[in-house]
Amino acid sequence: MREPWWIDVIKAAVIVNIVMLSFAYATWLERKVLGRMQLRYGPNRAGPYGLLQPIADLVKLIRKESFSPTHAIDLLYFAAPVVAAFTALAAFSVIPFGGVWEIGGYEVSGRVADVSIGILLIFALGAIGIYAFLVGGWASDSKYSLLGSMRTAAQLVSYEVSLALSVLGVVIMAGSLSLVDIVERQQETLWYAAPQIVGLLVFFVAGVAETNRPPFDLPEAETELVAGYQTEYSGMRYGLFAMAEYVNMITLSGLAVTLFFGGWSGPVLPGPLWFVVKLALVVFVFMWLRATLPRLRYDQLMQVGWKVLLPVATLNAVVTAIVVVYA
Amino acid sequence: MAVAETKRAIYEGTRIPSPIPSVLQVDPGLREEGDILEVNFGPNHPSTHGVLRLIVELNGEKVVGLQAVVGYLHTGFEKNMEAKTYWKAITYPERIDYVSFQNNELVFVLAIEKLLGIEPPPKAQWMRMLLCELNRIHSHLVWLGTAALELGAISMFWYCFRERDAILDLFELVGGVRMHTRYFQAGGLAEDIPQGFYDECRAFADTMEKRVDDYEALLSGQAIWLERTKGVGLLSAEDAIALGQSGPVLRASGVDWDLRKVQPYLVYDQVDFEVPVYPNGDVYDRYKVHMDEMRQSTRIVQQALHGMPEGPWIVDDRKIVLPPRHELHTSMESLIHHFKLVTEGYRVPEGEVYVTVESPRGELGCYLVSDGGPKPWRVKFRAPSFVALEATATCMSDALVADLIAIVGSLDTVMGEVDR
Numbered sequence: 001m002r003e004p005w006w007i008d009v010i011k012a013a014v015i016v017n018i019v020m021l022s023f024a025y026a027t028w029l030e031r032k033v034l035g036r037m038q039l040r041y042g043p044n045r046a047g048p049y050g051l052l053q054p055i056a057d058l059v060k061l062i063r064k065e066s067f068s069p070t071h072a073i074d075l076l077y078f079a080a081p082v083v084a085a086f087t088a089l090a091a092f093s094v095i096p097f098g099g100v101w102e103i104g105g106y107e108v109s110g111r112v113a114d115v116s117i118g119i120l121l122i123f124a125l126g127a128i129g130i131y132a133f134l135v136g137g138w139a140s141d142s143k144y145s146l147l148g149s150m151r152t153a154a155q156l157v158s159y160e161v162s163l164a165l166s167v168l169g170v171v172i173m174a175g176s177l178s179l180v181d182i183v184e185r186q187q188e189t190l191w192y193a194a195p196q197i198v199g200l201l202v203f204f205v206a207g208v209a210e211t212n213r214p215p216f217d218l219p220e221a222e223t224e225l226v227a228g229y230q231t232e233y234s235g236m237r238y239g240l241f242a243m244a245e246y247v248n249m250i251t252l253s254g255l256a257v258t259l260f261f262g263g264w265s266g267p268v269l270p271g272p273l274w275f276v277v278k279l280a281l282v283v284f285v286f287m288w289l290r291a292t293l294p295r296l297r298y299d300q301l302m303q304v305g306w307k308v309l310l311p312v313a314t315l316n317a318v319v320t321a322i323v324v325v326y327a
Numbered sequence: 328m329a330v331a332e333t334k335r336a337i338y339e340g341t342r343i344p345s346p347i348p349s350v351l352q353v354d355p356g357l358r359e360e361g362d363i364l365e366v367n368f369g370p371n372h373p374s375t376h377g378v379l380r381l382i383v384e385l386n387g388e389k390v391v392g393l394q395a396v397v398g399y400l401h402t403g404f405e406k407n408m409e410a411k412t413y414w415k416a417i418t419y420p421e422r423i424d425y426v427s428f429q430n431n432e433l434v435f436v437l438a439i440e441k442l443l444g445i446e447p448p449p450k451a452q453w454m455r456m457l458l459c460e461l462n463r464i465h466s467h468l469v470w471l472g473t474a475a476l477e478l479g480a481i482s483m484f485w486y487c488f489r490e491r492d493a494i495l496d497l498f499e500l501v502g503g504v505r506m507h508t509r510y511f512q513a514g515g516l517a518e519d520i521p522q523g524f525y526d527e528c529r530a531f532a533d534t535m536e537k538r539v540d541d542y543e544a545l546l547s548g549q550a551i552w553l554e555r556t557k558g559v560g561l562l563s564a565e566d567a568i569a570l571g572q573s574g575p576v577l578r579a580s581g582v583d584w585d586l587r588k589v590q591p592y593l594v595y596d597q598v599d600f601e602v603p604v605y606p607n608g609d610v611y612d613r614y615k616v617h618m619d620e621m622r623q624s625t626r627i628v629q630q631a632l633h634g635m636p637e638g639p640w641i642v643d644d645r646k647i648v649l650p651p652r653h654e655l656h657t658s659m660e661s662l663i664h665h666f667k668l669v670t671e672g673y674r675v676p677e678g679e680v681y682v683t684v685e686s687p688r689g690e691l692g693c694y695l696v697s698d699g700g701p702k703p704w705r706v707k708f709r710a711p712s713f714v715a716l717e718a719t720a721t722c723m724s725d726a727l728v729a730d731l732i733a734i735v736g737s738l739d740t741v742m743g744e745v746d747r
Contacts, residue, residue, distance in 0.1 A: 038485035143366045147385075147728070214479055215551055218729075294551050295479025297729040298388050 004106070012093065012112050019092050023246045024054035029280075030287050037291040058239070066235035071141040080136025081233065081240035087129035088247035094118040095254040096180050098264045098271035110264065110271060111180065118179035119171065122255060123164055126210065129244065130156045136241070137229030148228025151218050151298065158305040159209040159216075165313035166202035169320035170259045179255075183263035193260040198316045200260045202309050204285075207252045209305065212245060213286055215293035218301060253282035336558075337581075337608045341566050343721050348570060351720040353384050353392035362386055368731075370399045377742030379716075383731065390726045395716055400746040408706045412672030413439055414512060416703060420693070421507040423708060424744035426469050429462035429498075430686040432511050435706070437592065438682040438695040439513040442675045445644065449594070449636045451515035456593045457528070457631035458501070458510065459684075460624040464535065465494045466687035467617045467624075474614070474736040475546065478555050483542065490538055493531050500524055513673070514648045515641030525632055532628045539621050546614070556611035560722040560734035563608060570718045574689025574711050575616040576738055580608035586685035598630045610737040617739075620687075647673045672701035688712050688739055710747060712740040 028043065028050065035042025043050030068077060095118075098110025115121050130153065137149025170192050174182040186192055193200050209216035218228075230241045257263060257278040264271030266278075296304065344351045353363060364385045370378035378399035384392030404423050408416040420435040421428035433455060440447065447455075472487030495505040500521060502508030510517050546552045562572070567580040577584055585602040587595040603619030605612035641648050649668055650661035677699040683692040692709030715738040722734045 034481075038482045039489055040485065143364060147364075147366070147388075151388075214481075217479070291482045292545075293480065294475065294546075294549065294555055295729070296551055297555055298727055300551075300554050 007106060007108060008112070011108075015092065015112050016089055019089060019247060019250065020243070022250055023243050024058065026246050026250060026283060027057070027242075028054050029283070030290075033284065033287045034291050037288075061236050061239040064235040066237050067232075069141050069232050072232065073139040073141070076135050076139035078237070080132045080139065081237045081244070082132075084129055084132035084136070084244035085240040085247070087125045087132065088244040088251065091122045091125040091129075091251045092247065092254065094121050094179060095251065095258055096183060096263055097254075097275040109180075114180060115178070117177045119167060119177050119255075119259075122251065123160065126156075126248070127160065129248070132244070133229050133241075136233070140229075140232035142232045144231045145229050148231065152212070152229055154298075155209060155212075155216065155218060155301060155305075158302060159206045159309070162202055162305060162309035162313045163206040163210055165310065165317055166199045166206060167259055168313075168317035169196045169199040172317065172320050172324050179258050179263075183258055183265065186262045187265045191260065191262045196260060196316075196320070198312060199320075200256070202313045202316065203256060203259070205304075206309055206313075207256065208286065208289060209301070211249045211252055211286075213249060214290040215295050216301060217295060218298060249286055250279070250283065253279050253286070256282050337561055337606065338563050339565075340563065341569065342561075342563065342724055343566055343569060344724075349395065349717040349720050351390070351393035351723050357386060357391060363391065365392075370396075379735070379740070379742055379745075381719075381731070381735070383728075385728065388727045388729075390723055390728060390731050393720050393723050393731075395719060397713075397716070397742070397745050400742045402743075402747065404747050405706050405708065408703055410702065412701045413675060413703065414668075414672055416706070417512060418507065418509050420708070421509065422743070423747055424686065424688070424691075424710070424712065424741050425506065426741050427462055427466040427687045428507050429458050429511070430684055430691060431708075432509065433459055433593075434682055434684045434686070434691050434693040434708075435695070436511045436513055437684065438680050438693045439675060441680045441682055442678055442695065442697055443513060443647065443673075444676075445514055445642055445647065447515040447642060448639045450520075450638045450640050452594045453631050453635045454516055454520055454640070455511055456595065456598070457628055457635070458498070458508075459593075460627045460631070461494050461497060461528075463624045463687045464621050464628075465491055467621050468494075470617060470687075470739045471542065471614075474733075474739075477732050477736045478552070480546065480549075480552065483545065486538075486542065486545075490535060493534075497524070497528055497531060500527060512641075512648075514644060515639070519640050520635075525635075528628065529632055532625050532632070535625045536622070539618060539625070543618050553611065555729070555733060556614060556737075557609060558607075559610045559730045560613075560726065560737060561608050561724075562718055562722050566721055567608070567718070570721060571714045572689070572718055573714065574685070574687070574739075575613055575620065576689065576715050576718065578602065578604050579612035579616045581606040586683055586690060590683070592684060595627075597634070598627050600624075600627050600630075610733050613737040613739075674699060674701050675703075683709070686711060688715065688741070688744070708744075708747060710744040712742075712744040716740045716745055 031053070032042040032050070043053040046052040046056045093112035094115050096111040100107055100109045133152045133156070134149050137145040137152065170182060171177055173192060173195065174185040176182060176185070230238055233241060257275060261278050264275040266274035357363065366383050366385055367380070368383055369380040380396040380399065382394045382396065383390055404419045408419045411419070417432060417435060420431040424431050468487040468491045472484040475483035498508050499505045501524060502510040502517070562576070562580050564580045564582050567577050567582060572580070573584065581604060583602060583604045586592070588602055600623045603616050603623065605615050645661070645664045650658070650664050654661040655665055675697040677697055679694070679696040681692055681694045683690050689711030690709065691711055694707040694709070695703055696705040698704040718738060719735060722738070723731065726734060
């Protein structure tokens with residue numbers, strides 16, 4: 001029996017909370033990982049191993065005054081962080097984290113929404129999210145924010161092209177845009193990380209840029225633009241932007257796991273657990289990069305995007321297509 | 328990501344933006360188009376060391392105009408020193424450049440000694456040299472950590488501060504204080520070198536050799552770091568000399584000039600070390616000079632530990648140096664000397680001197696005028712940071728915002744010293 005609507009609602013509520021919780025603990029993990037790599041301890045005061053730190057941060061952000069500049073354009077200024085957080089959370093809904101279970105006579109599938117064009121939906125939501133960064137920076141009427149917004153727009157637009165092209169190889173091999181189909185095809189054959197290693201590398205580099213993570217964190221380069229587009233945001237509005245960024249990173253890691261590392265599939269352990277383990281490993285790599293690499297310059301960023309990643313991704317897609325058709 | 332070697336070539340001749348060399352002026356034609364965005368960096372900005380304020384004019388991401396505003400950390404040290412006796416005034420120079428405190432202390436003490444006409448014993452000379460070189464490593468570590476942090480290599484900061492902490496521990500062992508030790512004084516050192524210092528210092532010097540290699544591997548081995556630093560912030564030898572540069576900035580522009588070699592003070596002529604000189608005048612070469620200087624300083628420290636002579640650590644002149652504590656109970660004369668020194672201080676013969684040393688930032692000068700009394704009549708410091716800051720505008724041609732941060736960082740300015 002197919003899922004009735006109320007199961008979808010329950011699943012959506014559960015997943016959205018899990019994602020927000022994982023955002024909170026991604027910040028904790030990042031601080032711990034960075035701390036250890038930098039001869040520090042990271043948070044260790046609030047609760048055992050600093051595990052209550054994200055909650056303390058949340059309370060702090062909520063209680064803080066949400067300052068807004070006098071000349072800010074109110075509607076856009078307030079809407080931007082909400083849109084950013086919404087699109088980031090919505091994109092996770094199509095990522096599958098498990099197969100299909102039988103619960104109480106109902107077939108419950110391991111994803112919030114089973115969309116036949118899952119990849120396109122994620123990219124489309126990501127593209128809407130860019131507006132939030134762009135509009136938020138522009139509406140806050142600050143020079144640093146404006147510069148940050150300009151950088152964000154330029155960076156995200158150029159890297160989105162490479163990101164989309166890099167997954168084309170996977171789509172051609174699987175013959176489907178549905179993420180569930182892609183995972184099932186990998187279960188039948190092998191993880192696409194092996195045949196699509198070039199696609200994976202391009203996807204990862206473009207993904208780091210797409211989520212504004214170091215070494216591509218130019219939009220909010222602290223030592224240049226103070227905090228980029230979010231300079232004039234404080235309190236929970238800033239918190240929503242931060243959440244959007246972390247959730248984007250988690251979604252992108254989830255997408256990487258789904259497209260290249262067989263999604264939820266794996267021996268012995270249940271599917272969702274495998275998914276979480278793989279996801280955590282990818283997220284760890286994001287943090288590792290931050291601890292190691294310096295930041296690129298604006299023109300170098302553009303060069304990497306257009307002159308290196310885009311040709312490589314295109315070539316990869318073409319070669320994959322030829323191999324799939326003739327072999 | 329091949330580094331654009333053509334862009335890297337250092338230019339010939341001069342590029343000083345005229346008529347004011349420290350200000351980059353916007354091309355009037357560009358200003359009429361109306362696309363110039365004026366942005367204020369600092370005095371509170373995450374990238375400035377301390378309180379430097381830069382008024383930057385941007386055309387898109389490109390820096391087309393630049394003015395530095397200084398004075399936010401002006402403390403009037405030089406004026407204050409006129410109100411203190413010489414031996415109390417020694418505590419002030421350390422706070423002028425709070426990163427290379429031993430060298431600042433040294434230059435003032437050398438100036439007093441020159442006026443007094445006394446020569447400290449060899450042990451004091453060697454120990455001063457050792458501590459100054461440790462201090463140079465300390466200063467370069469702070470520079471490396473913050474400069475890398477500004478370019479986004481955040482972890483370097485903590486690695487550098489690990490070694491910096493080890494050096495501060497050594498200073499604490501010697502003088503009882505981690506920074507601003509006031510260990511040098513006219514005539515020699517404040518106290519004898521404590522037991523156990525040599526072993527600790529030798530252990531540090533051995534690890535430091537390896538650590539510098541580690542840092543260099545972590546940064547020079549990275550394509551992004553090379554891209555960000557090579558060919559950025561060019562300064563030709565001619566311009567560097569015209570702008571009065573010294574220290575690592577000058578040596579990275581291909582000029583072989585180090586006061587420790589060309590005008591040796593202390594016992595620098597008795598140790599073996601090289602002066603690193605690089606020809607390209609960009610941020611990368613300034614970084615290389617700093618790295619090599621840390622290696623050379625480690626060499627000097629090792630030689631100083633090896634060659635440290637025995638003997639007194641301070642001159643035996645009761646008019647200048649406090650008598651040993653135990654004599655106060657038995658000798659009336661010692662008690663009088665002690666009383667006079669503590670209440671009034673020693674008198675320095677009338678005259679004026681200018682003394683220079685090679686501080687981690689370059690030529691550090693102290694101009695001292697005495698009217699024969701126990702307090703300096705006038706003290707003036709030639710601050711290498713202030714001079715280095717003047718080169719910012721010249722380095723800035725064809726720079727982007729991100730380069731601005733790299734360039735200002737590479738000039739290694741300490742705002743306390745700039746404003747004094």
